[in-house]
Amino acid sequence: MSEHVPDVHGHCDARFAAVRQAFEENFRDRDELGAAVAVTVGGETVVDLWGGWADAAHTRPWERDTLVNVWSTSKGPVALCAHILANRGLLDLDAPVAAYWPEFTAAGKDGVLVRHLLSHRAGLSGLREPHSLQELYDWELTTARLAATQPWWEPGTRSGYHALTYGFLVGEVVRRVSGLRPAAFLEKEVTGPLGIDFTVGLPEQESGRAAELVHPPAAAIREQASSFSQLTPAALAALANPLVGAREANTPEWRAAEIPAANGHGTARAVAALYGIFAGRGAYGGRRILSAEAAERVREGQGSCRDLVLGAGFESETELGLGLWLSGPNGSYGPNPRAVGHDGFGGSCGLADPDAEVSLGYVMNRMGPHVADDPRKMALVDALYSVL
Known part of the structure; x- marks a missing residue:
């Protein structure tokens, strides 16, 4: 529990005072260091708050334009790239991956479909051979x-979280179809035209705006390390080949690389805008990015199951759509089971609820130990839906 609650800056419509209260409580009661939260309703920003510190030493205040690595919250924008190509008729989500990436047929993967990549059902949660961090930086x-690798399970039958491989798998299909990797494609088609402050990787000239990620408490790290001994090979491959954390993500090398599943950098405002495209049924900021039908496809459930990588971290089965998690019985993204979103390692999140026309972005730099549904994130989500 923090002895001092830092000043919270920004604006919050009076109707959403509960969100501001929850945000302030995160600093007082949930050990928040630095963070920001943004909410849009009907495409209009109703909450845009930030506060705390951008570094562990408390020397840099979190500013309006502070950026932070949001880990797997990056996966929503990666999926968006694929849906844009599908919307244009350039990518068939029901086609074999090998139709676009011929080398992918190796090791019995000729039946893997593009939808299997989007929904973590390709069986490629991680590589079988050791893969170093430096090798991960090599696209x-x-x-x-x-x-070339063999799937860990029969593709299409179960989901198993593709923690780092997701962005390379979906991203390489995006590259084969469009000629651009996800970072360049997203900037050209979405973030550039809409003026969204989000990049995959971080340009060196923006490094001064980046918050320092801070590890979870030591006891949580020890508990996490102990749990690795109980993981299946498929889960170990996903989560520890290579093993990455705050220390690695604070380096210039990580920021310079393109790891679309895990090194998106942005503000909460940017995350709310990107997920706001799905909340707005394909439109945001006066521009149509997807048709309403194409935007709806992200909520197309692929079957609930106990995830083969993250299963132990959830009380019940979970279900993925085509790129985002369904809120489901866990209420991870509010009470509408068909709302969608994505959490990032340590706590960040993006949420989209087209039925309520709501999006939320939450980013922070003190990483928590939870697999998903960090208490700080859930406090904000619960507060939001309490006033809708």
Whole structure:
């Protein structure tokens, strides 16, 4: 519990005072260091708050334009790239991946469909051979190894979280179809035209705005390390080949790389805007990015199950759509079971509820130990829906 609650800056419509209260309580009661939260309703920003510190030493206040690595919250924008291509008729989500990436047929993967990549059902949660962090920074090497590797389970039958491989798998299909990797495609088609402050990787000239990620408490790290001994090979491959955390993500090398599943950098406002495209049924900021039908496809459930990588972290089965998690019985993204979103390692999240026309972005730098549904995030989600 913090002895001092830092000043919270920004604006919050009076109707959403409960969100501001929950945000302030995160600092007082849930050990928040630095963070921001943004909410849109009907495409209008109704909450845009930030506060705390951008570094562990408390020397840099969190500012309006502070950026932070949001880990797997990056996966929503990656999925968006694929849906844009599908909307244009350039990518068939029901086609074999090999139709666009011929080398992918190796090791019995000729039946893997594009939808299996989007929904973590390809069986490629991680590589079978050791893959170092430096090798992860090499796009061509990483995608070539994924194309050659054998699935850990029968593709299409179960979901198993593709923690780091997701962005290379979906991203290489985006590259094969469009000629651009996800970072460049997203900037050209979405973030550039809409003026959204989000990048995959972080340009060196923006490094001064980046918050320092801070590890969870030591006891939580020890508990996490102990749990690795109980993981299946498929889960170990997903979560520890290579093993990455706050220390690695604070380096210039990580920021310079393109790891679309895990190194998106942005503000809460940017995350709310990107997920706001899905909340707005394909439209945001006066621009139509997807048709309403194409935007709805992200909520197309692929079957609930106990996830083969993250299963132990949830009280019940979970279900993925085509790129985002359904809120489901866990209420991870509010009480509408068909709301969608994505959490990032340590606590960040993006939420989209087209039925309520609501999006939320939450980013922070003190990483928590939870697999998903960090208490700080859930306090904000619960507060939001309490006033809708």
